[in-house]
Amino acid sequence: MKLWPSTTAKIKLRNWEYWPSKAFYYPIAPYLIWLMIKARHMCYWSAVNPSIYTAGMGMESKFDTLKLLPEAYRPKSVFLPAGISQSQVEEQLREAGLTFPLIVKPDLGFRGLLVQKVEDISALMQHLGYRAIPFIAQEYIDWPEEVGVLYHRMPGAKRGAITSVTTKEFLHVLGDGQSTVLELVRQSPRALLQLNRIQALYPHKMAKVPGPGEQVRLGIVGNHAKGTRFINSNDLINEDMVAVFDRISAQIEGFYYGRFDLKCRSLDSLFTGEGLKIIEVNGVCSEPTHIYDPQRGTYWSALRDLARHWSIIYKIARQNRRKGVPLLSHAKTARAFLDLFAYQRKVGK
Structure with missing residues (x-):
């Protein structure tokens, strides 16, 4: 019987960036409950992004959300339902103008699970057969920079704000x-x-x-759980960057809060909008991922920033409710979460 923690357990224990999500959300739970009380509804956040299922609480189709983006910023992508045949896959790829290599990922995904680069149709079909779930096949964008930009805009406002910019360093050794x-x-x-x-x-x-x-x-998935280093790059935020994401969000009806995960030719693309592709859009479940940079923050500043962003979500939801945006009922929300948990157990096995 082991009496001492393993080397990896010690690494996780000593470095708070690797702590489980409970370590970040349990301490701010009293504040989240207070926001629910003020809103007089546990699901007040569901009014934030009317165009996204559950406002983007992680239960939405990634493919449907991608379709909300302006075409110029969308990577070529196809939806591959569970059980699709090879001939149907080849036809869809051909119609979309997609060629290998491709990135394939679950349509409902989390923490980079089952995201993989595939080099040919054989590898793609093998990956699709690994789980009986819908996938997305997306063009592989071999650009050097991957960035997460957390943006919000108050309903009725023409100008928004960027509150988190995370640049990423993929896992590697020297x-x-x-x-x-x-x-x-x-x-x-x-x-x-x-x-x-x-x-x-x-x-x-x-x-x-x-x-x-x-x-x-040693990695192509820009996810912290896959070893990617998240770098707090909030110092990049300026008026030009905000203007770029104002233009993008203005073309997405019913979108007010979320994180754009994108690839770009260089960081200058963030200020011009040129040479930029958005590979995913996340809604109210979006975290300000800059908090996971221990060199430019602390565990306590991470908790502060999480609470601050939930305050922003509350304010947007309050304004949308005044405009008549309906909330998800508690029963429907509970059903959606139960379905999500069942899906996570199925995919995570």
Whole structure:
């Protein structure tokens, strides 16, 4: 019987950025309950984004949400229902002008689960058969920057605000000319937490000995749970960036709060809107992901920022309710959450 925590458990314990979501939401639960009391409804947040199912509480179709975006910012994507045949997949890809490699991900997804890059139709069909759930196949955008931009705008206002910008550093190790990739992974706390997944995805890289300073990339999914480093880049926020996302959000009817996860040719794209593709839009469940940068914040500042963003959600919902936007009933919300939990258990097995 083990009496001491494992190395990975110690890493997680000592670094709050890896703590479970309960560690961030339980402490602010009294404030969230207070907002419900003020709103006189537990589901007040459901009025925030009328165009998105449950306002984007993580129960919405990613494909349906993508379709709300202006076409210029949408990556080529197709919806692949469960049980679709190979001939039907090939026809859809052909009609959409999609070629390999592709990114394939669940239509209802979370924490980067089952997101994978596939190189050919055989790999795609194998991935689709892994779970009997709907997927999205999306063009692989090999641009250097992936960014999360959290934006909100009060109903009736022409100008909004950006309250969080997170740039991302994908999981990698740096060679020293002597160690294998596997040895380098074991020396890196961030990579070590992903050891089993790395070995499964990149078995051909494990015995390689990269040269001094050579970067070996070990991830393509910009998700913190997959080892991506989240960098607080709020210092980038300026009037030009806000203007870009004002223009984008103005073209999305019934959208007032959410995070745009995007790829861009360079960070300058955030200020011009050129060379930018939005790979996902998240609604009220969007976190200000800059909080997970321990070099530019603390656990306590993370709690403060989470509470601050729920205050913004409350204010938007209050204004939308005054305009007649209906709320989800408690019964329908409960049913939606039960369905979500059942889906998560199914997919997470």
